[in-house]
Amino acid sequence: MPAYAVIGAQWGDEGKGKIIDFLAEDASVVVRYSGGNNAGHTVINQFGTFKFHLAPSGICWPHTMNVIGNGVVVDPDVLLDEIGMAQRAGLPGKLGVSDRAHLIMPYHVTLDELEERRRGKSAIGTTGRGVGPAYVDKVGRMGLRAGELLDPEDLSLRMPQIVDFKNELITKVYGGSPIDIEEIFEKTSRWAEALAPYIVRSEDIIAGALEGGENVIMEGAQGALLDIDHGTYPYVTSSNPTVGGTLTGTGAGPRSFGGVTGVFKAYCTRVGSGPFPTELEDETGELIRNKAGEFGATTGRPRRCGWFDAVAGRYSVRVNGFDSMIITRLDILDGFDSIKVCTAYELDHKEIDRFPVDSVLLDRCRPIYEEVPGWQGSSAGLTQASQLPPGAMAFVRRLEELLGIPASIISTGPKREEAIVLRSLMQ
Numbered sequence: 001m002p003a004y005a006v007i008g009a010q011w012g013d014e015g016k017g018k019i020i021d022f023l024a025e026d027a028s029v030v031v032r033y034s035g036g037n038n039a040g041h042t043v044i045n046q047f048g049t050f051k052f053h054l055a056p057s058g059i060c061w062p063h064t065m066n067v068i069g070n071g072v073v074v075d076p077d078v079l080l081d082e083i084g085m086a087q088r089a090g091l092p093g094k095l096g097v098s099d100r101a102h103l104i105m106p107y108h109v110t111l112d113e114l115e116e117r118r119r120g121k122s123a124i125g126t127t128g129r130g131v132g133p134a135y136v137d138k139v140g141r142m143g144l145r146a147g148e149l150l151d152p153e154d155l156s157l158r159m160p161q162i163v164d165f166k167n168e169l170i171t172k173v174y175g176g177s178p179i180d181i182e183e184i185f186e187k188t189s190r191w192a193e194a195l196a197p198y199i200v201r202s203e204d205i206i207a208g209a210l211e212g213g214e215n216v217i218m219e220g221a222q223g224a225l226l227d228i229d230h231g232t233y234p235y236v237t238s239s240n241p242t243v244g245g246t247l248t249g250t251g252a253g254p255r256s257f258g259g260v261t262g263v264f265k266a267y268c269t270r271v272g273s274g275p276f277p278t279e280l281e282d283e284t285g286e287l288i289r290n291k292a293g294e295f296g297a298t299t300g301r302p303r304r305c306g307w308f309d310a311v312a313g314r315y316s317v318r319v320n321g322f323d324s325m326i327i328t329r330l331d332i333l334d335g336f337d338s339i340k341v342c343t344a345y346e347l348d349h350k351e352i353d354r355f356p357v358d359s360v361l362l363d364r365c366r367p368i369y370e371e372v373p374g375w376q377g378s379s380a381g382l383t384q385a386s387q388l389p390p391g392a393m394a395f396v397r398r399l400e401e402l403l404g405i406p407a408s409i410i411s412t413g414p415k416r417e418e419a420i421v422l423r424s425l426m427q
């Protein structure tokens, strides 16, 4: 049986964690393939309420192996915290981290903050977790990988040169305080001991599961519009949340895929800077934010809220090849008199229906809305399509038409079981 990718289709925070926890009942391996602890995946089930930053969201099922793939950047302190939290809560899934996942080191966190400060007005609004600088070092061939923790001799040769270089950057370019190499060595030896049992060859685990006829879920982090290649550059994250990341970030082959699904919120949010054509800077935006609790799971920042953007959505379908969509947080739109959906943009007095990926152009776009009627009654917590208010179903059908793909699941609340399955996603 195949691999299934579940990918954030907007600007992140689409509710991927809840969906993965729901779907993992039928999978034996769940893999995170990109990003780091900039992600915040909220999962609510019989074990409690969790905000996972690194652990794949399948970890609440006893039959699952949860793999942090090579495409992820890992802050070992955050991972150890999460392992401790999972143990205390009695989460039954197993956890492993790829030997080739790059590590977020203390100087990456320092540099993230210093670089943002230097950017001034054009700051990206990063999560400040060192994710961008860790990817810079990966590509710059100056990174450390989880597997290297197990080779202290090699570490003691490489670290001094790297830390020297980082300290020059931190002190001479940014005027910051240098990192103490002794502290780094103390950390790496502690990490090596604590993480050794978790370091795995993830490509073998994934291939083994697929060859054994089991389902594998590729868990997206962030969203397509934050992708380093396909997102609203430079207001993006430093990895590939889009479908390509599921291959490079795990070592799985394309022929093993049985489906690629996009997770769309029934409206849009964005946290951090960058263009957002349907943003509502009025009481409607405030209403959505408060009703939905749209505050970052990682940083607590208020999220920018706006109407569903079908222009951006169609682009996301194109660059990911989604074969279906999952719609989350539909219940938040319960009780609105009317709901808007952006179907085109106005750019320099012309109507366009293609998404300008260039941030400067996108920033000049004004949304052109279609208004759809709201619905009476509540969709919150429903599990059957037949129970949905007809207006809510009509809204879903309209999104299917606008995006050109069918909806497979509608999420009607934050808890695991609060979902309507319209068509089965996995075999």
Ligand code: IMO
Residues within 6 Å of the ligand: 008, 011, 012, 013, 014, 038, 039, 040, 041, 124, 125, 126, 127, 128, 129, 131, 132, 220, 221, 222, 223, 226, 235, 236, 237, 238, 271, 272, 273
């Ligand atoms: P999940 O997985 C929403 C945003 C940050 C910032 C930009 C770059 O919960 O959907 P970074 O720290 O990655 O260098 O910041 O990306 N960002 C997210 N926004 N959800 C996320 O993750 C995000 N991860 C990063 O706010 O705008």
Ligand code: MG
Residues within 6 Å of the ligand: 012, 013, 014, 039, 040, 041, 042, 297
């Ligand atoms: Mg999140």
